[in-house]
Amino acid sequence: MLKTILNRFLQIIPTLLVVVSITFIITRAIPGNPAATLLGPQASNEDIAKLEEELGLDESLGKQYINYIGQLLKGDFGKSYSFNQPVSKMLINRLPNTLLLSLTSLVLAILIGIPIGIISAVKQYTPFDYISMIIALVGVSMPIFWLGLMLVLIFSVNLGWLPSIGMGSIENGIGDVLLHMILPVVCLTTIPTATFARITRSSMLEVINLEFIKSLRAGGLKEKVVIYKHALKNALPPIVTVIGMQLANSFTGAILTETIFAWPGMGTLIVGAIENRDYMLIQGAVILTALAFVFINLAVDMIYMIINPKVSYDSAKGGA
């Protein structure tokens, strides 16, 4: 186990380097010049040239790349072109806002989705199963944009129960923030809940029908113990993978949801950065996301090893 962890940590640096390099190339390959985009349509050629020089964009690509890597190694993520603020500061400011929404949704999705999936599997072919799977299908297929606007129309405009935009502020009490969270969280929870329900159900079904479950039952073990202790434990790996992916996605923020609800999170920041060709901010956000993915992947693999001690990445022995 320790060997695996050590290996993975060592792999982080080359992984990040590749990610950074690819992002660097892609952002500069898209048409659109940060200086011109930033200054807008009324800028003259001289204005644009002046800003390019200020931002270091008139230097050769190679030199820009080396400068950037050099900065990164010192822990400096550079300054945002559009906001003129240190990128790291901006990302750190934004991340909690996004995590507040996405982690809450994730937890709710786990608490609601997994039990539904288990019950559906156990009570396969009953009305509960049909209804919950149809609702899950609807949940996954529903466009978030539409759902968000519908919720706002019903609960904010018509009923006036909930606010439609913004995050509220702590100064007005935690209740204010919670109230503002309700609609975006509902929006964000639908798809993960549906996904978790469906994957839990299919994974459980696979396990329940295995021979050893039948023999456990035959041996006189209580049904609840059979399901939760034995079946579920074996059904977990795909579920944990999906949860892991969803967790990693939490860092980039739900762009559509954040746009509709004017929630100041990572999603709106990144989309804005791309529209403004704010290379520094885009690169910083991508590195952050890559880091999140790398660490979460590592955590997921470690959980596999804990759930099923037979799984081992240390050497070629054992399964999985």
Added chain:
Amino acid sequence: MKKSFIALLVVAMLILATFTGCSNGSKTDAPGETDTNDETVKNELVVPSEPQEGEVLTIGLSSSPKNLDPVKYTGTYESQIIQNVGDTLVAYKMDLSEIVPNLATSWTVSEDGMHYTFKLRDDVYFHPGEYQDGRQMTAEDIKYSLERSLELSAMNRLDMIESVEVINDFEVVVHLPNPNSAFLTALTNSGNIIVPKEEVEGWGDDFGNHLVGTGPFIMKEFKYDNETILVKNEKYWAQTPHLDGVTFKVVTDASQMANALRTGEIDFAEKLTGEAVKIVREEANLKLMETPGLHVAYIYFNQVNGPTADIKVREALLKAVDREQLVQGIYQYGEAQPASLPLPPGSWGYDESLESTVPEYDPEGAKQLLAEAGYPDGFKTTIHISDTPHRVKMATILQQFLKMNLNVDLEIQTSEWGTFSEIGSSGNADIFAMSWTWYPDPYFFLDKIFATSAIGSLGNGQGFSNSEVDKLLAEALIASEQDERAELYKDALKIIVEQYPGIFYSNENVTWGVAPEVQGLIQRADGSIFLTNEEINVWKVQ
């Protein structure tokens, strides 16, 4: 049997859910109101005759202001905030008819137009800040701020001056290397507000997050992509604001902007487009304010390459489009008027008599011209547009007209702004579509779109170049009297129009959605929001 019944039930629920989306707030009940006979009872607001003190005004901005440092800021959204926190030396009257004193009490211009002497107010104080505690503004501050703009302005907003000389505490002279009649207008730009040196140098790069000026509202907090909070400046020199404060909130989604207005989360939406206009207009509890804007939307032909380089082709394309119908098709809610000239009617360089020289809809004449030009069977070309619903509609209708009347195949290329901007300025677009909006001074339209010196920037990305026009524009910039300048611009306009450079099809309105509690608001043709100055002092009914 049981299974199919349940399946049917679920399907029925889904269909019902789809229909909830279709009814769109035609009768909205504010919470706590009764619904008599299916009609909404209008909440009659009692407006006192005298302004009331207090309350915070919440304004919705449709895009996020980025950097509020006046020498850095680049767009309208920043200026909406900056111009309520700081003041300029001179300002436009709210009806944009003339430039009036602001921080300056009066000014004189030398014979040769190269030296402007400004006398300053002696009752102006900066907001208290981290690096100074609200000291008085003097001539040194004018010198500092204007020279800073000259040197650092990202948009070169004062590139026509050379230096500022301090005569005494309340008098400065600005020296220009050449006469330039756009100078006073440039001074009204929020990029040229007067700022205290200590704060700028103290905060450095962070100054934009801690803007300090002399204006009616003091910046309390700037949360980018979120909101900007301003509070009342009790010591404002013009008059004390009635409002306790102003909060600018960022709401990028157009439907949500209208929704937030309806729920009362914002009091004032500074830009409404499309269906949101209809919703606010029909909503009994909201006010829609519309004013013809200093705006032109146009389709610009490539003047140098491709089929449109031929003037006959350009004239043919112009004749093949019914501009009235085009505007009706794009703007279904009355948000714009049909246009014909490259200047908005509100500009003092506008010449009504030229309207009739722009070709009317004449499909037969168009076909003949195109045949004469060598394209009797039409040709293929591309229009580049940015990805807004308005432009897509426009391009689609244009496509129809051109195919139907000329057998011209118009391919529509949509891109997001950054990409579009690059294609447009490169001179490689056969045709592109743009909007332009700026001051009533024609310099800010014509010089940017038709001067040879502007080629390579997005304004003149299509390569328009005419030496007569360049000469007239240069003369108009130097001339000192507005009447004289207007004549010169009209002459330039005439030549430009005769070249059929493009299709100038609409003038959009400035469209604001406002809650009825908001009183005393004046809408300007340039869309600028000013809440408190010598002419205006906005207040809210409590």
